[in-house]
Amino acid sequence: MTDCTNGEMRDLLPDLLHGRLEAAERAEVESHLRSCEDCREELELLRNMRSALRRAPAVDVDSVVAGITPYRAPLERVPSRSWGGWRVAAAVTLLAAGGTSVVVARHEGPAREDSARVVALKTSDSVLGPAQGQAAPAQAATTTGSPTVSAAAPRELALAGGTIGDLDDKELSTLIDDIGSLDAVTPVDVDNGAAAGPIAPTSPSGTNN
Amino acid sequence: MTHPVLSDDPTDLELVARWKRGDQRAATQLVERHADAVARFVATVGERVDVDDVVQDTFARAFASLDSFRGDSSLRTWLFTIARRLVLDRRRSERRRGGGTRMHMEVQDADAVTEYDALDAVVADETERRMREAVARLTPTQREVFTLRVAEGLSYKEIAEAVDTTEGAARVHYHNAMRAVKEFLDD
Numbered sequence: 001m002t003d004c005t006n007g008e009m010r011d012l013l014p015d016l017l018h019g020r021l022e023a024a025e026r027a028e029v030e031s032h033l034r035s036c037e038d039c040r041e042e043l044e045l046l047r048n049m050r051s052a053l054r055r056a057p058a059v060d061v062d063s064v065v066a067g068i069t070p071y072r073a074p075l076e077r078v079p080s081r082s083w084g085g086w087r088v089a090a091a092v093t094l095l096a097a098g099g100t101s102v103v104v105a106r107h108e109g110p111a112r113e114d115s116a117r118v119v120a121l122k123t124s125d126s127v128l129g130p131a132q133g134q135a136a137p138a139q140a141a142t143t144t145g146s147p148t149v150s151a152a153a154p155r156e157l158a159l160a161g162g163t164i165g166d167l168d169d170k171e172l173s174t175l176i177d178d179i180g181s182l183d184a185v186t187p188v189d190v191d192n193g194a195a196a197g198p199i200a201p202t203s204p205s206g207t208n209n
Numbered sequence: 210m211t212h213p214v215l216s217d218d219p220t221d222l223e224l225v226a227r228w229k230r231g232d233q234r235a236a237t238q239l240v241e242r243h244a245d246a247v248a249r250f251v252a253t254v255g256e257r258v259d260v261d262d263v264v265q266d267t268f269a270r271a272f273a274s275l276d277s278f279r280g281d282s283s284l285r286t287w288l289f290t291i292a293r294r295l296v297l298d299r300r301r302s303e304r305r306r307g308g309g310t311r312m313h314m315e316v317q318d319a320d321a322v323t324e325y326d327a328l329d330a331v332v333a334d335e336t337e338r339r340m341r342e343a344v345a346r347l348t349p350t351q352r353e354v355f356t357l358r359v360a361e362g363l364s365y366k367e368i369a370e371a372v373d374t375t376e377g378a379a380r381v382h383y384h385n386a387m388r389a390v391k392e393f394l395d396d
Contacts, residue, residue, distance in 0.1 A: 018362025052340035
């Protein structure tokens with residue numbers, strides 16, 4: 001028994017056997033069969049094979065059906081909230097907040113410099129005196145309003161609204177007074193708001209009322 | 210509550226829907242429709258397995274998980290898939306128990322089967338007996354593909370779904386099986 005060289009036709013023989021071909025395709029295969037003895041033999045083999053393979057042991061339908069449990073609709077599943085989900089949400093929030101900060105910083109950075117024209121006046125020890133045993137923060141305080149000096153202020157003054165040369169006499173005088181007042185300020189622990197040293201007079205009982 | 214008009218020859222999906230609504234007769238119809246084909250397949254590919262047991266288990270499992278059946282393939286193809294897995298599970302179990310010298314075939318193609326399967330006792334015709342012997346000598350995968358193609362008329366696409374392979378591989382298995390069958394019958 002030899003094989004037909006037309007593989008496409010051979011592939012369709014089982015479909016022809018089971019009546020699964022469209023009319024046009026079926027006509028094409030039947031036309032080929034008329035001229036191809038190999039395919040006729042193979043189709044005959046397929047018929048015999050199907051007949052042999054379709055023998056099956058009898059199935060007891062009742063016993064099979066008896067083994068089928070009645071249908072139960074699946075319970076609606078409540079989405080579980082796992083820690084994994086919270087972690088993801090927290091990570092996304094942090095990333096969003098961080099990204100926003102970067103964007104704002106990039107957006108406002110140059111503009112603030114331009115508009116506020118921050119001028120950091122580094123006061124030297126000769127002006128402000130020694131740091132009273134505390135290291136001075138290196139950062140410059142910035143403000144968009146009038147210059148303010150607080151107890152927590154670093155030993156750098158920031159002036160807004162222009163350079164020092166833009167100040168008139170009155171403003172310059174105020175600034176000098178503010179600088180002078182710095183020596184009278186005792187450093188404050190800004191973390192807890194408590195004075196690191198005596199700022200105001202305390203009552204004799206040791207309580208601040 | 211309205212009921213759909215029932216046709217004389219409901220589709221598988223219609224019967225499934227009826228069974229889900231509590232109609233046990235729909236389950237009976239589905240079993241009657243497909244049990245013989247599943248039994249044929251199991252008897253051919255599952256040598257030395259209890260065909261009744263596998264068929265019953267196949268339907269029990271299929272009905273228990275019908276919610277996962279979306280109808281992408283035919284119900285019969287899906288049943289073949291379940292039956293095949295059950296046959297493979299039984300082979301594995303038997304191998305773990307150390308039973309049978311032919312259990313080495315397992316999932317992978319291996320030595321051809323050299324013995325008749327469970328149906329030989331009921332096959333009286335000599336031609337049919339030769340045919341069945343030829344198929345029994347195929348490798349397990351060839352036998353699965355050949356049986357589904359020739360006995361059940363499944364397309365290569367459906368066979369690929371049933372035996373968890375590709376259409377191209379199913380086609381190759383089929384033609385290799387056909388060549389082997391011809392060689393056996395020519396001897």
